[in-house]
Structures are given as structure tokens and as C-alpha cells.
Amino acid sequence: MDRYQRQHAWLGFPLAVVYKFFDDRGPYLASMVTYYGFISLFPLTLLFFTALGFFLEANPDLQQQLVQSAVGDLPAIGPELQRNVSELRGSGTRLVLSVIGALYGGLGAMQAAQAGFNHIYGIPRNEQPNPVRSRLRSLGLLVMLGGAVLLSAAATAFVTFAHQLTGRSGPGLQLLGYLLTFAVNAALFTAAMQLLTARTLLLRQVIAGGLIGASFWMVLQTAGARYVATRLGHASALYGTFGLVLTALAWIYLQALVLMLCAELNMIANFRLWPRALLAPFTDDVDLTDADRRIYTALAAAQRFKGFQTVRVDFDRRDEP
Numbered sequence: 236m237d238r239y240q241r242q243h244a245w246l247g248f249p250l251a252v253v254y255k256f257f258d259d260r261g262p263y264l265a266s267m268v269t270y271y272g273f274i275s276l277f278p279l280t281l282l283f284f285t286a287l288g289f290f291l292e293a294n295p296d297l298q299q300q301l302v303q304s305a306v307g308d309l310p311a312i313g314p315e316l317q318r319n320v321s322e323l324r325g326s327g328t329r330l331v332l333s334v335i336g337a338l339y340g341g342l343g344a345m346q347a348a349q350a351g352f353n354h355i356y357g358i359p360r361n362e363q364p365n366p367v368r369s370r371l372r373s374l375g376l377l378v379m380l381g382g383a384v385l386l387s388a389a390a391t392a393f394v395t396f397a398h399q400l401t402g403r404s405g406p407g408l409q410l411l412g413y414l415l416t417f418a419v420n421a422a423l424f425t426a427a428m429q430l431l432t433a434r435t436l437l438l439r440q441v442i443a444g445g446l447i448g449a450s451f452w453m454v455l456q457t458a459g460a461r462y463v464a465t466r467l468g469h470a471s472a473l474y475g476t477f478g479l480v481l482t483a484l485a486w487i488y489l490q491a492l493v494l495m496l497c498a499e500l501n502m503i504a505n506f507r508l509w510p511r512a513l514l515a516p517f518t519d520d521v522d523l524t525d526a527d528r529r530i531y532t533a534l535a536a537a538q539r540f541k542g543f544q545t546v547r548v549d550f551d552r553r554d555e556p
């Protein structure tokens with residue numbers, strides 16, 4: 236089996252992606268993004284609704300369309316967020332607290348994502364951005380994310396406007412809406428793949444992960460949202476409250492997992508870090524491949540804190556006489 240997967244890329248490549256994902260503790264990296272993302276979810280939603288109410292006060296119909304489009308990305312919890320946030324928009328104190336909470340959670344999520352990507356790409360600690368530069372980059376990423384949400388909502392509003400203008404609704408308009416949303420998501424994921432790491436990456440080196448990430452996002456938006464909404468719809472009031480919280484956590488965690496997996500995919504493809512030894516994660520008694528050695532070397536070298544440090548990695552080849 237090991238020999239077969241080493242000789243066939245269709246099996247060896249995805250296996251290498253999964254192995255490196257767990258070598259890098261991918262689930263843990265995704266959980267850190269989830270923690271800060273969950274903290275920022277409510278205050279960011281409040282800021283978004285408040286901004287729409289301020290700038291689109293004269294156009295309540297468009298405001299409602301943008302709100303429904305934005306919360307539509309959140310299965311089952313979107314309407315609940317909209318209902319609760321609508322009751323809080325009148326308080327200036329709550330708005331200020333929401334700004335602070337949004338900055339804390341949003342910047343924390345971007346910082347955690349940067350740390351995860353730098354770890355995945357094996358960037359030594361001394362070559363990563365300093366705390367000030369990394370937070371400035373996180374702020375820019377947060378603004379970019381907000382812009383992508385607005386563009387996605389605008390695409391949905393455009394399709395709705397086209398339907399109202401023509402008086403027709405069919406698969407053509409629905410397909411147009413999906414294509415516009417996919418284009419926005421693909422651009423967002425691709426830009427994130429480039430900006431979340433300190434390594435300079437070309438567009439061709441990240442486009443595959445961006446397209447796959449956008450595709451997974453669309454699948455989660457459609458199939459996942461319907462499944463979650465159906466399951467929570469039959470819950471009791473008490474269970475539904477806990478269910479909404481768990482749904483929000485699970486939803487953000489799934490997005491973070493997709494983001495980290497797409498980064499791993501780009502890393503494996505660009506630096507040809509496959510095939511891997513089939514039993515490498517389970518035992519030391521294994522014949523490592525060149526990709527195994529390069530990955531384990533990068534994991535050790537990434538712990539360098541200072542430029543005047545030298546990290547050397549040697550392998551004991553037990554199979555040699």
C-alpha cells in the first residue's frame with residue numbers, strides 16, 4: 236500500500252495534505268481562529284447593521300436586502316442575530332462596546348490565522364512580522380473581509396433588483412447570483428492565501444487553494460445551512476438556545492478548517508511535498524521520503540527565534556548498514 240500511494244499522485248497528494256495538516260496541528264490552529272471569530276460575531280453584526288441604518292436610512296428596502304444577504308451566510312443563527320441586534324442599535328454605549336469587542340475579536344481572529352499560516356509555511360519566528368506590523372496587517376485583512384461581505388450582499392441585491400426589473404425568476408438568475416457570489420468568495424480566499432503569511436507568494440501559487448476554499452464555502456452555505464436549519468427547527472426552546480451557540484461555533488470552526496486545509500494544499504502543491512511515508516505518523520520504524528525529511532526539517536527550523544540562531548536537523552537512517 237505504501238509503495239502504491241508513493242507512485243500514484245491521485246492518492247499520495249491528498250494523503251500528504253492530510254498528514255501535514257495533522258503534523259501542523261491543524262485542528263488546534265483552526266480552533267484558535269474559531270475562538271476569536273465567535274467573540275467578534277455579535278459585535279461585528281451589530282456594527283454592520285448600525286452602519287446600514289446610518290447610510291441607507293432613506294432606502295429601507297435595500298437595507299433589508301443587504302441584511303438578509305449578510306445573515307444568510309449564517310445557518311439558523313442569522314435570523315436570531317438580526318432579531319437581537321435590532322433591539323440594541325439605539326444605544327451609543329453598546330455601540331462603543333461593540334466596536335471594542337469587534338476589534339478585539341476580529342484582530343484576534345486575523346492574528347490567529349496569520350500565526351497558523353506562518354506555521355504551515357514554516358516561517359521562522361524571527362522572520363514573522365513584529366507585533367505592530369502583524370496587527371496593522373490584521374486590521375487591513377479585517378477591512379478586506381468586511382468589504383467582501385458587502386460585495387457579496389451587493390451581488391445578491393443586484394440579482395434581486397434584476398428579478399424585480401424583469402419580472403422573471405428562473406435558473407438563469409439563480410445561476411448568476413451563485414456565480415457572482417463565488418467570484419467574490421474566490422477573490423477573498425485567494426487574497427487571504429497571499430496576505431496571511433509572511434512568505435511572498437505569487438497568484439499562481441495560491442489560486443488553487445482560493446478556488447477550492449470558495450467552492451467549499453458555497454457548499455457549506457447551501458447544503459450545510461439547510462441541514463442545520465432543519466435540525467434546529469425541531470429543537471425545544473432551551474435546547475435551541477444552546478444549539479444556536481454550538482451551531483455558531485461549529486459553523487466558524489468549519490470555515491477555519493477549510494482555510495487551513497486550503498493553505499496546506501497550496502503548500503504541498505507549490506513545494507512538491509509528496510509522497511509521504513504511509514506509516515510516518517504512527518511509528519519511527521519507517522523509511523522516510525524526501526518530502527518527510529523536508530517537512531520535519533521545516534518544523535524544527537520554524538522554532539528559530541533570533542537571526543543569530545542556527546538550527547540543524549539530522550536524521551538517523553536506521554536502515555543503513
